[in-house]
Amino acid sequence: MNELNHKKLKIRFIFYSLILLLFYGCAENAPFKDMTYTNVGTGESDSIQNQDIAVSAPIFHEEGIFPCSDCHADMEVNTKRRPLVDMHEEIYKSFNHDRKNLWCLDCHNANNRDYLHLANGKLISFKESEKLCGQCHGDKYRDWRFGVHGKRTGYWNGKKQYMLCVQCHNPHTPHFKKLKPMPPPVREEDLRNQD
């Protein structure tokens, strides 16, 4: 009984302290951009939890592309921004990740092509590419670590799998690709008529 009351109190706490603050009527037809609710305090700290981050292998799109050093180890390093024609032409052409400012070697390591690098020069493997993304997209990375940006599967109260940034965003053309929608529902009139 005590425990029940306690739980009810907790529930009430959540509903009164959070929801009442948050609720927003739709009746007013507020424009999309104007629905603002920020900083609903619950008193918890902001510290990022130390969760195990399960990673899957990088997903290369071209066969035989890795290890990159198979070709690059014997190649002269050319750091100049230029049209790529002999190789990676498709990547070069479609590249639209802040194209004006970014160049391949801002992410790929020039001297050992099997690695990526962070802004401070530290090498990271392709398995940790989310750390690279996190340098420029700190807010998304933080949300991702909490399971809020991106996707987790598995158990809400246990072991989870995380999808990596590059599983949803091609690093060269990062905008999420459009999808074909599944069929719309049958019209209600048609449903009724079936009886």
Add this chain to the structure above:
Amino acid sequence: MQKDSYDSSRRDFLKKLPVAITGSAVALSSCSRQEIDEYLQENFRTLSSAEKKEIISNLEKKYSEKYGKKFIVSAKPAIDNTLFGYALDLSRCIGCRRCVYACVKENNQSRDPQIQWIQVLQMEKDKGIDFMHSDVHYDPELVPEEGYFYVPVSCQQCNNPPCIKVCPTKATWQEEDGIVVVDYDWCIGCRYCQAACPYGARHFNFGQPTVPAEEINPITHYLGNRPRIKGVVEKCTFCIQRVREGKYPSCVEICPVGARKFGNLLDPNSEVRYILKNKRVLVLKAELNTQPKFFYYFGV
């Protein structure tokens, strides 16, 4: 206390409504003994565990025979100290309807006549959330379409659910973990709850529901995705058969953009609590004070 008053009001109801009784007596005359037992069984909540076990094993046998697959009908109760909450990112959803069909499959919704617990509404960005001008039948080559956003709507799992108040047989109620459930064996199909729901989230089986045997999901919960019959109301249960085992609802798992989040509102470290704390959040039709545990947010 609570339980007694439910019981007495139910009995009163039965006494006072000879019409309903006669009506069902006619319907019952062509039923097998087991079906009559099912019909007359006590509301599921008030049964002893031995009685529950017997009902469950009868159902498992019946479904297994009908579909030629071994069925599990769980009666697993709420996990202690959980209150389920859901959050959906309106700035991510692209309206692809993968969730709709994952839900249909997981929860054995009738294919014909078609029942879908999730409806995805397409709305104009300029108009904001506006049910009057929304469209569920959009069907372009690719989504998202320029200038539109998408609002998937299913049961909002209200903390103050108007649907359960109007049920004359108390066939629908809110569980300890906050899930609003329906006991299909107790539902008389009066559809008051459907009318009371401001979200259009309850669905009525006008016809005999059909699910092809090869597509039926045999892992079920008594209060969730077990096969239904003509004349009962059904709706989203947060995938009660999954979430009480610790799994995410199937719509969460299928969503290609990761717009769907689920967890325990009583756990300060859950994804939903993080969202409530850090994001712009809203609920649908807040002015009705239904207090949904289904939140919409802007992940941006």
